[in-house]
Amino acid sequence: MDIEKCKAEIKRHEGEVLEIYEDSLGYKTLGIGHLCQPEDPEYAWDIGTKVPQEVVDMYYESDFDKHLKETVHVFGDEKDFYALPENIQHVLVNMCFNLGGTRFSKFRNMLSACREHDWEKMAAEMEDSRWFKQVGRRSVELQASVLNTV
Structure with missing residues (x-):
């Protein structure tokens, strides 16, 4: 897997915000889709507070490492996961x-x-979800990638 390419794709879909902001569900978030947790120092910061690039990075x-591990875990077999097309x-x-990971596992x-x-x-099952309708262009692009698999 080209880790850097995967990270760049996610970053493009998530966007990057160098401040504390509320996500679409009203949760405190920062950087590239990082949901602030009570144990994060930034959790106590006000919405709009600037966040340094190194903290975002x-x-x-x-978060990427955590979600890669969760993906492999949910898929069920590390060897089979890495044998999939990139x-x-x-x-x-x-x-x-x-x-x-929890919501992903429901697919x-x-x-x-x-x-x-x-x-x-796989592409049809992606489309048959609330997620597909909620995330707009991202889901369409991911589905197109699946359909273009050789």
Whole structure:
């Protein structure tokens, strides 16, 4: 897997904000989609407070690593995950980063189709979700990547 390419794709979809902001659900967030946790020093900061680039980068590295591990765990088999086409690996990590491991794990039919290398069914299962409608262009791009799998 091209880790840097995957990170760049997620960063493009998430955006990068160098301050504390509220996400679409009203949660305190910073940087590249980092949901502030009560144990984070920045959790106590006010909305609009500037966040240094190095802090954003630190959280992104940590969040990416966490979601990569969660993706592999949810997929179920590390060897099989890394044997998938690279674009499919990227799609799965991107979805897990966006949804979180718990919500990502509920895409059982999509994951089953993925394990079977049935890309058309995987794409259809992606579309048959609230997530697909909520994230707009991101879901369309990820679905197109799946459908373009050789």
